[in-house]
Amino acid sequence: MSSLRIRYTSAIAVLAGLLVLTTGLIGPAHAATARSISITPSPTSAYGGVKITYTGTVTHTGSGQTVRLQRKNGASWVNVSSTTTTSGGAYSVKGTMYETAGTYTLRTVAPATGSLATAYSRTVNVTSLGANPNTPVITTTSLPDGDKGVAYSATLAKTGGAGTWSISAGALPAGITLNASTGALTGTPTAGGTASFTVKFTTTADSLSDTQALTLLVTPPPTITSPTTLPAATRAVAYTTTLTHSGKAGTWSVPANTLPSGLSLNSATGTISGTPTVVGTFGVYPTFTETSTGRTAFKALSLTINGAALAITTATLPSGTQGTPYSVTLTENGGAGTWSQLGLPEGLALNPTTGEISGNPAVSGDYSVYVGFTETATGTVATKGYALHLNAGSVPPGYPTITTTSLPTASKGAPYSATLAKTGGAGTWSKTAGNLPPGITLDGATGAFSGTPTTPGSFGFTVKFTETSSGHSVSKTFAIYVDPGPKVTTTSLPDAHVGQAYSVTLTKTGDDGTWSSYELPDGLTLDENTGEISGTPTTGGVYPIYVAFTETDSGNYSTASLSLNIIAPVITTTSVPDGTTGSAYSQQLQKTGLAGTFEQTAGFLPDGITLSSGGLLAGTPTAAGDYGFTVTFTETATGASDKQAYLLHVSDPGSPVISTASQLPDATVGTPYTTTLSATPTGGTWSITYGSLPLGLTLNASTGVISGTPTFPDPEIFIAKYTKGSTSNTKAFSLNSKAAPTP
Structure with missing residues (x-):
C-alpha cells in the first residue's frame, strides 16, 4: 500500500485505507444483547490530499468510550490513533485521501470490553482519484545572496491559484520579512551569515499547499584583509605592494595628496607602487568600496620610507673679492641631477652639471643666493639659500658701477624726485627685488625716481643697471623712507x-x-x-x-x-511738593555747575516759607492757596545763571488732598489726549476756578478726566477746585498744548 499523509484536525485524523475501531465501556453482561458499529466516509471518492470525515456509532455504548483507528499493514492491522465516543456512542474522525489512485479499505474496531468478550469491526471502501491537479508547486529553489546593511528584494515563484505564503520552519535573516500575499522577501539585513528556512504556500480555494526548503546567504561588509602593516620602502628605490579585501568587486581610493610623493594607488587592483622621493613615516588611509552595494572598508596603515631626504649639503659659501677669480663646488646627498640658481652677483655663474660656482665677481657687497638641485631619477627638488659676501676690490675692466650710496627721504603726499648715478656706458635700469614706495616709479632709461608717495614707512629694494654694449650688469640695494606727514x-x-x-x-x-x-x-x-x-x-x-x-x-x-x-548752570529741580498749613515744610532745590547762590526773583512764596541762598525752601505755611514764584541761581565765579518757575500749593488740614502733580503731561495738536486729576477722598466734583484748558480739551466734573483733541498750540495755567461735601481744595496746574510735528 502506498504511503499516506494524515492531518488530525480534531481528536483523530483518519487516512484513506485506515480502519476506525470504536471501543466503549460496556455495562454488566447481557448474553442476548446485540451490538453493532457503523462507519460512513464523506466523500467516498476524492483527489489525494482532500480531507475526509468518517462518522459512526457504536451501539450499546455511551459517551467516553475509546475508538481506535487502524490501517492494514500486509496481513495485519496497525493502530494509528484513537478518539472518544460522544453521547449515544457517536464518533467522528477526519483523514486525508491517498495521493495514489485506487480503492482503499478502512476498518473501525470496537474491542471487547466488560461482558462483551468479542470485538466488533466494520470495514468501508474509499476511492482515491490520484494526485490533485490543483496542488501548488513552489518553483523557486534558490535565492540570490543578500548584503548586510543593503536593501534586499526577491520574490518567490509557484504554480497554482491564489493563496498565502508563510515560513513553516526555520527563520529568515534578521531584517528580512516575507510578504504573505506576494511572496516577496524584502528588507535590509542587519547581520551576516546563512539562514535556513522552509517556505509554505497554501491555496485559498481548497487549502492545498507545498513547501520548499531554502537558504539565504547574507554577506558581511567588506574588510581590508592585508597587509596588516605596509612593508618599508627606500627613497629613490622602486616600491610595490598590493592591498587585499574580503568583499565583492570594487575600487580602491586614498584621500587626495596623502600618499608619499612618488607613490600612487591603482584603483582597480589596490597596488601601491612608484619610486618614493621623500623619507619618513607616513599615514596611509586606503578605502575599498564595493561597486554593487556601495559598502566601504577603511584601514589606517603606516608606511616607513627609509634613507636620507634629498638635501644640498654645502653649509655656507666662502667670501670672495671683487675682481678676483672665485670658485666653489656645491654638494648634495642624492643621485645624478641638475643645478639651478637665482641671485648670483654679476661675473659669477653656476655649472648645471657639476654644481660649481665660478667666475670673476664684478661687484662687492652682500648678496642672497638661492640654489636648487633636481634629482633625475625621482624628480625631487632640494633648495637652499646662502649669503654671499664679496669684499670691495677693483671692478673688472668693462663692468659698470652704481655710485649712488643712499636716497633722500620722501614725505607722504609730497612730490618726490631722485636720480641714480653710475659709471660705464648707456644702459637700462630695473628694480629686481623688494618694493618701491606706493606712488613712486623708476624710469628705466634715466634711473630717476619720481612720483608722490601715498604710504608712509621704510621701503627696501634692489636696482640693477645693465650696460647695453657689453651686457654686463651691476646691482645695489637701497631704501627710501617716507615720512608719514603730520x-x-x-x-x-x-x-x-x-x-x-x-x-x-x-x-x-x-x-x-x-x-x-x-x-x-x-x-x-x-x-x-x-x-x-x-x-x-x-x-x-x-x-x-x-x-x-x-x-x-x-x-x-x-x-x-x-x-x-x-x-552752564542749570536748576534741575523742576517742581516742588505741596504743603499744609501749620505743618513744617522743607525742599532742597538742586542745580548743576559751579558754586553760587539761589534767590527768589519773581512771584510770591507762601507766608511762613523762605528760600535760603543755598536753595532750601523751608518754614511753616500759614495760609492755604496756590503760590507762583521764580528762583534764580547765579554762579559766583562766572556770573552765569539759570531760572526756574514753580507752583507751590498749600492746603488746610482736613481739606481734600489733590495728589496730581502741578505739571501735567504735554498734549499735541491733532492727537487725542487724556489725563486724570486725582484727589482723596474720592467721590467729589471738579471745576476750574481760574484760567482755562487748551482749546479742544474739557474737564469731566465727576471723574476729573481731562480729554479731547487739542486744536491750537497753547500753554495754559489754570486752577482746579475739588469739592467733597462741605470741604474743598484748589491746585494750580500747567498744561502745554504743543504744535504737531512737521511731516
Missing part, C-alpha cells in the same frame, strides 16, 4: 564753563605748519601758530570742534573731529 594727536578737550576763562593747546606730529578750525563756540578762538584754543565761552552746550593742521613745506595736513562741553 597728525593731530589731541583726541579730547577738557570741559569749559560759561563765563570762565578757558585755554587748551592742541598737539600734533610733523613739521612746522599752521592750525585752522571751523565754527568755534562763541567767545573762543584758535591761534593758528600755536594751536591754542582760548577765550571765555558765553553759551552752554556740547559743541563739535573741527580742527586741521597743515605742514608748511609739504602741504600735508591732518584733521581731527573733537567735542567741547561748555557747562
Whole structure:
C-alpha cells in the first residue's frame, strides 16, 4: 500500500485505507444483547490530499468510550490513533485521501470490553482519484545572496491559484520579512551569515499547499584583509605592494595628496607602487568600496620610507673679492641631477652639471643666493639659500658701477624726485627685488625716481643697471623712507564753563605748519601758530570742534573731529511738593555747575516759607492757596545763571488732598489726549476756578478726566477746585498744548 499523509484536525485524523475501531465501556453482561458499529466516509471518492470525515456509532455504548483507528499493514492491522465516543456512542474522525489512485479499505474496531468478550469491526471502501491537479508547486529553489546593511528584494515563484505564503520552519535573516500575499522577501539585513528556512504556500480555494526548503546567504561588509602593516620602502628605490579585501568587486581610493610623493594607488587592483622621493613615516588611509552595494572598508596603515631626504649639503659659501677669480663646488646627498640658481652677483655663474660656482665677481657687497638641485631619477627638488659676501676690490675692466650710496627721504603726499648715478656706458635700469614706495616709479632709461608717495614707512629694494654694449650688469640695494606727514594727536578737550576763562593747546606730529578750525563756540578762538584754543565761552552746550593742521613745506595736513562741553548752570529741580498749613515744610532745590547762590526773583512764596541762598525752601505755611514764584541761581565765579518757575500749593488740614502733580503731561495738536486729576477722598466734583484748558480739551466734573483733541498750540495755567461735601481744595496746574510735528 502506498504511503499516506494524515492531518488530525480534531481528536483523530483518519487516512484513506485506515480502519476506525470504536471501543466503549460496556455495562454488566447481557448474553442476548446485540451490538453493532457503523462507519460512513464523506466523500467516498476524492483527489489525494482532500480531507475526509468518517462518522459512526457504536451501539450499546455511551459517551467516553475509546475508538481506535487502524490501517492494514500486509496481513495485519496497525493502530494509528484513537478518539472518544460522544453521547449515544457517536464518533467522528477526519483523514486525508491517498495521493495514489485506487480503492482503499478502512476498518473501525470496537474491542471487547466488560461482558462483551468479542470485538466488533466494520470495514468501508474509499476511492482515491490520484494526485490533485490543483496542488501548488513552489518553483523557486534558490535565492540570490543578500548584503548586510543593503536593501534586499526577491520574490518567490509557484504554480497554482491564489493563496498565502508563510515560513513553516526555520527563520529568515534578521531584517528580512516575507510578504504573505506576494511572496516577496524584502528588507535590509542587519547581520551576516546563512539562514535556513522552509517556505509554505497554501491555496485559498481548497487549502492545498507545498513547501520548499531554502537558504539565504547574507554577506558581511567588506574588510581590508592585508597587509596588516605596509612593508618599508627606500627613497629613490622602486616600491610595490598590493592591498587585499574580503568583499565583492570594487575600487580602491586614498584621500587626495596623502600618499608619499612618488607613490600612487591603482584603483582597480589596490597596488601601491612608484619610486618614493621623500623619507619618513607616513599615514596611509586606503578605502575599498564595493561597486554593487556601495559598502566601504577603511584601514589606517603606516608606511616607513627609509634613507636620507634629498638635501644640498654645502653649509655656507666662502667670501670672495671683487675682481678676483672665485670658485666653489656645491654638494648634495642624492643621485645624478641638475643645478639651478637665482641671485648670483654679476661675473659669477653656476655649472648645471657639476654644481660649481665660478667666475670673476664684478661687484662687492652682500648678496642672497638661492640654489636648487633636481634629482633625475625621482624628480625631487632640494633648495637652499646662502649669503654671499664679496669684499670691495677693483671692478673688472668693462663692468659698470652704481655710485649712488643712499636716497633722500620722501614725505607722504609730497612730490618726490631722485636720480641714480653710475659709471660705464648707456644702459637700462630695473628694480629686481623688494618694493618701491606706493606712488613712486623708476624710469628705466634715466634711473630717476619720481612720483608722490601715498604710504608712509621704510621701503627696501634692489636696482640693477645693465650696460647695453657689453651686457654686463651691476646691482645695489637701497631704501627710501617716507615720512608719514603730520597728525593731530589731541583726541579730547577738557570741559569749559560759561563765563570762565578757558585755554587748551592742541598737539600734533610733523613739521612746522599752521592750525585752522571751523565754527568755534562763541567767545573762543584758535591761534593758528600755536594751536591754542582760548577765550571765555558765553553759551552752554556740547559743541563739535573741527580742527586741521597743515605742514608748511609739504602741504600735508591732518584733521581731527573733537567735542567741547561748555557747562552752564542749570536748576534741575523742576517742581516742588505741596504743603499744609501749620505743618513744617522743607525742599532742597538742586542745580548743576559751579558754586553760587539761589534767590527768589519773581512771584510770591507762601507766608511762613523762605528760600535760603543755598536753595532750601523751608518754614511753616500759614495760609492755604496756590503760590507762583521764580528762583534764580547765579554762579559766583562766572556770573552765569539759570531760572526756574514753580507752583507751590498749600492746603488746610482736613481739606481734600489733590495728589496730581502741578505739571501735567504735554498734549499735541491733532492727537487725542487724556489725563486724570486725582484727589482723596474720592467721590467729589471738579471745576476750574481760574484760567482755562487748551482749546479742544474739557474737564469731566465727576471723574476729573481731562480729554479731547487739542486744536491750537497753547500753554495754559489754570486752577482746579475739588469739592467733597462741605470741604474743598484748589491746585494750580500747567498744561502745554504743543504744535504737531512737521511731516
